[in-house]
Amino acid sequence: MIMGQNEVGLDGPVRLNAADLKSPAAHGRGVETPGYALDQRRVGIVHFGVGGFHRAHQALYLDRLMQQGRALDWAICGVGLMPFDTAMRDALTAQDGLYTLVEKAPDGTRTARVVGSIAEYLYAPDYPEAVLARLADPAVRIVSLTVTEGGYNYNARTGEFLADTPEVAADLAAGAGQPPRTTFGFVIEALRRRRAAGTAPFTVMSCDNIQGNGHLAQKVFTAFADLKDPELGTWIRANVAFPNSMVDRITPVTTDADREAVAADYGIADAWPVVCEDFIQWVLEDAFPAGRPPFEEVGVQVVDDVEPYELMKLRLLNATHQAMAYTGYLAGYRYAHETARDPLFAEFFAAYMDREATPTLRPVPGIDLDAYKRQLIERFSNEQVRDTLARLCAESSDRIPTWLVPVIAHNLDDDGGAAPRGSVALSAAIVASWARYAEGVDEAGESIEIVDRLKDRVTAAAARQDEDELAFLRDPELFGDLVENEEFTAHYVAALRSFKTVGSRATLEALSASGWSGLV
């Protein structure tokens, strides 16, 4: 049914799809809808990993351009590979790629818009050839990724590509004509086809939370290509661009309550809306030989060197999320804002940022770091967003080595006093809080559902720590040789004992009483 202006939702929520949006119906409840013709969108980007974040971030920037009647030839074809992506397939296919994005400010202000920049969604196991055809299409000039840290299939400490994980090994062994299963398999087969057809390659744009995400993408995709077809690997190294980027917007997992609120507040029956904070940032390296949308015109900072921004964001925001996740969960909190609004915890986060993360950072052009850190605590405290600690506690074995271990390594590196060194006391306490969390029971005796690709390994290590206090650290893939460093292990053991005996809050109180210098 196509409803008339201002009628949307008055008789119950309207279904979200292109036909119903041809009328400006949804304006009736204060929702901005695509002001551009949806049938004029042309796919120019293929995106792997269409989850909450991509839809709150890159797809929104494109939608902003499209609202100005521009970049209609840069519409997105989303691709899902994982078994659970069938849910996104069903939601977006029924909605012609449309979804509602609700941005929530700390003061309770909400803005909602229907985003139209995703023109198509392909679930790769259903249509592998269609995915390859899209990727080989000369109109596609960017392949972007938000496939999580785990999607890069690498050792976070050494950067080495893990060629023997089952799915990747299967793609490497697959003969011609066998459909790929992984991002690597699809992207490399598409580049092979483009090269054979004389089509210029696309740019591979990682938007995941990894330091040097473009460099890493280049490393793992070319490592895969080298194993599959060394000549192709050489061609990719010479011809394919992999820009680095810093991406930022806190985007929690969508809940049924979010779906109900979108229906009740905006009159839209959306199977999978996205809810996020009102803050957004994207700093992007300008390395797009095949062209790109004019992102800088809608707020993206396009720069030559992204690294200082990346280090700032990953070591202050993401590593502090790790400081919050396990300490907060053990203490009984379940939401980020509850934890950040507790003065003791907020003081802990600020101390970690000031004493341990900041000494590892380079000056960041145009950024006042003190103001940035204060703003982070305010963002974490945004109670409207309802970001869960469970989301932040997941996949720890990808996150701690990616964000925190480099801070520790930097601060332990004795360069003869050339650069100021930070302490490692609070970083050690964060690692210890994870080790205590991995025991699988919180301080109220409730069991914890641990979500981690290395769950068996980390929980087994945590189970051994009553007999061997360093058991958790004895995993070189996660911690390198930290277990050999006496300065680090002294702080770690003291913090672990404290978490295990007096609990999270009392541990933070003791750290506070030490002036945040540690428990040794």
Ligand SMILES: NC(=O)c1ccc[n+]([C@@H]2O[C@H](COP(=O)([O-])OP(=O)(O)OC[C@H]3O[C@@H](n4cnc5c(N)ncnc54)[C@H](O)[C@@H]3O)[C@@H](O)[C@H]2O)c1
């Ligand atoms: N949520 C945020 O606040 C946020 C903010 C900044 C950056 N990010 C980045 O975006 C990533 C995704 O976050 P999200 O909130 O959208 O998560 P999500 O769970 O909503 O979506 C993740 C997507 O990645 C896909 N994926 C996971 N593993 C994969 C693999 N091995 N190969 C291919 N695809 C795979 C999933 O199928 C899914 O489509 C994060 O890991 C992070 O790097 C997230």
Ligand SMILES: O=P(O)(O)OC[C@@H](O)[C@@H](O)[C@H](O)[C@H](O)CO
């Ligand atoms: O999404 P991840 O796994 O990279 O990290 C979890 C959070 O720290 C992260 O999603 C932040 O919310 C985000 O990076 C904010 O921009």
